[in-house]
Amino acid sequence: MTQSKEGKARWRLDWPTSSGIRPASALLKASPEDFRVTEYLGPEFEGAQAGDKGAGEHLCVRLEKTGDNTEYVASELAILADTKTFEVGFCGLKDRHAVTVQWFSLYRPGMESEDAELLSAIARRWPVLAHRRHARKLRRGEHEHNGFELVLREVSGDRSQIDAALNLLAERGAPNYFGPQRFGLAGGNLDKAVTLDPTRLNRKRGGRRGGGGRASKNVLYFSAARSWLFNEVLAERVSAGNWFAQLPGEPSENGESTGPLWGDGGTQATGEQEKLERSVIARHPEFERLFSSTRMKPERRALVTQPIQLRWDWVEDNTLRLHFLLPPGQYATTVLGDLFELQDMSLSRDNK
Known part of the structure; x- marks a missing residue:
């Protein structure tokens, strides 16, 4: 975290890409019809x-x-x-x-x-x-996949390079960053997380409705901090070029590379991998303290997001349509952001 001249915290919200560059730029969500999502249970x-x-x-x-x-x-x-x-x-x-x-x-x-x-x-x-x-209420993350049909407009870049990058994406996947929307406008949710009293997150939420808006907001800010720390560890792995391979000390049963969702006790990694993860988190003591007094169990998250059944076609010279599936909790904007410098047109509609 750095400080602006006015003293306001600024957070890194754009992390290294798998190739070090984005070979193209494009407009995202020029209209709602350009971003179609179908949930499959x-x-x-x-x-x-x-x-x-x-x-x-x-x-x-x-x-x-x-x-x-x-x-x-x-x-x-x-x-x-x-x-x-x-x-x-x-x-x-x-x-x-x-x-x-x-x-x-x-x-x-x-x-x-x-x-x-x-x-x-x-x-x-x-x-x-x-x-x-x-028989049961639907709960978060119980769906199998989200299906995406996306249209990128005003695509700028060499088509052969874009096609090659998409082929590599289909083969290897992309770094599984949490999307910037999780952190709020200009990292506002992270600013709020810094001010949290971590002991309040242990209190049972009262009432039938689950404790009201303030408790929900606190959980949102806490989750944003946890996700941002994951992104920082993943960025370290991407910069080192080993984000898609499991390293010694990673507690993964299926051979996939994983990163920490920080919790009480820190990380489940051991050895050199634990040292790496703790060294990255130690750079952010303002967040490290959030986990020192909570009872949040450390978890792991895949470092790779692998689009399933990825296919694409050029509708026009500068218009690209893509189809793919993603598991719950993974972001289409993260997948596309590894290849394209995206201008999200919905943000300008929000500001009108």
Whole structure:
């Protein structure tokens, strides 16, 4: 972390790329239709489109939305269903500036006879693509994949170099950085994290709604700090050229390279890898203290994000369409940002 002339903290929010350069630039999200995301929960839920209506206390609906973020839709569904916000489940947060398809669950035990009326009310707000009953609430990260169909416009760069870089991306993947949106505008969530009292994160959240907005914000800021430290360790590995290979001391069972999601006790790595990770974290004592008093268990995260079934085609000389799948918790913007200097056009729409 460095300090500006005004004393305001500035955070690194752009990390080294796998090749050291980005061979091209492009416009991202010129319109919501240029960024399409489809959530896949697996055969059980996909079968709902073929007439499988399931059974259980939760009514699950698959919606298409444009211009609304996931949490807003969840809160509106709670109003329509006359239920509590925490009784609405979903598997992941989806971008507002996109056309997104995802599932939501609504806790409605013994109310099957009223499903048709509720579905009709929901359909007046968002297209309902499928629905089914299910025994459990949908929870974060339970989906199998997110499918992306993205259009990049005003692509500038040598097409042969771009195609070669995309072929390498399909073969090797990209560094699995957390996306900059996790850290807030200009790293604002990290500024907040520095001021947190780590002991407050151990307190049980009271009330049926889970403790209110302040507790949720604190968890958000804490998570941002943890993610930023992961990115800093990954950047060290990318700079050393060994981010895609497992090194001695990495606690990985399947042979993949991993980095630390810092917690109480620091890292699960040992030996030279532990020394590397601790040396990087030690450069940021303002965050290191956050984990000294919490009970957050150290975890690991893959250093490589591997797009599945990646394919692309040039619609025009400077327009590129891409299709791929990613596991939960991995970012399409991270994948593209390893190759392209991206100008996110949705940010300018937000500032209007």
